[in-house]
Amino acid sequence: MENFDMSGYEDQAINIAIQLGSAILIYLVGMMVARMVTGFVNRAMEKKGIEKTVSAFVGNIIHGLVVGLVLVIVLSQLGVQTASLVAVLGAAGLAVGLALQGSLSNFASGVLLVMFRPLKVGDFVDAGGAAGTVESVTMFSTVIVTPDNKQVTVPNTSVLSGPIVNYSAKPIRRVDLLVGVAYDADLAQVKKILADIVASDDNVLEGEEVTIAVKELADSSVNFVMRSWVKKENYWPSYFDQTEKVKLALDAAGISIPFPQVDVHFEKSA
Structure with a gap:
């Protein structure tokens, strides 16, 4: 063998x-x-x-x-x-x-987002149906973390196809409050109270326009608009603080803030 x-x-x-x-x-x-x-x-x-x-x-x-x-x-x-x-x-x-045309479209949109930079990491934006802080912009999607710490992954096409509201793009923001008072209130007194509240807010920027004026005569109230400018990082602290102070100051002055009411009448049949 x-x-x-x-x-x-x-x-x-x-x-x-x-x-x-x-x-x-x-x-x-x-x-x-x-x-x-x-x-x-x-x-x-x-x-x-x-x-x-x-x-x-x-x-x-x-x-x-x-x-x-x-x-x-x-x-x-x-x-x-x-x-x-x-x-x-x-x-x-x-x-x-x-x-995979959708994926390629997302990739192209990602390239455009990087090139034109309508948003960047760290910005607070409202885009693609989600509002929050941009965590990352990848090749196919944008990751946004909401204020209550939810992670939202938005396709880049959705981000680019609609309006992009970037709250962090400018260094200052305007605080807008709408204050309604009763028709029998002293308007001059109300304006002074609101002006004092704005003046006492340390976050309000000096030199920027402050507006306190009657905006409209509504069905049950006289509505004042109260506008002031703050740095973007101070927007929510000022918004909350001014809102609380408006209620406390109007209560202290005896000025009522109207609210919707419904009167129900019962008729007793004979």
Whole structure:
């Protein structure tokens, strides 16, 4: 019985092991390089003063491109014909692109959000049906954290397709209060009370216009508008404080604040 020659199989197994080991090594080094390149780009953009929103978005794109290149090199090391693979991936990419038009639209919207920057990380916005602080702008979605600490992920298309109200874009905001008093109230006295409340608010900016005036003669009340300007971070403290002081001051002066009432009359039948 002839001896079975194993030397050819051993050489082939060694070659396969070397290829597999090289592919694994290239993959591990490639992932490390991807992280290093992404980190370097992010740090470089931060040193240049580029906003975190832009640096994070660009970093994600660069990381994806480097990882894709590493995977192509790994497949080539394993003996896969990458030229034909690229052609197949191109055709598959076209089919996937047609099937994922929404995702591509979100990606394009994300690029536009980063380019034109109607919002950035840390801004308080009302966009895409959600109101809160922008936590991140990724390639496909914008993450917003609401005031009650709920995380809302909004597709970039939804953000860009509607109005974007950015409450943090300007350094100051106007506090608007509507105060209704009874028709028999002394209007001059009411105006003085409201003016004193605004003057006592340390957050109100000096030099900015303060408006206290009769806005309308409503069905059951005379409505005053009370407007003052504060720094954006002081908006809610001033809003709440002024609202409380209005109620306390009007009560102390004996001026009533009308509220809707319904009188029900019962007729006793004979």
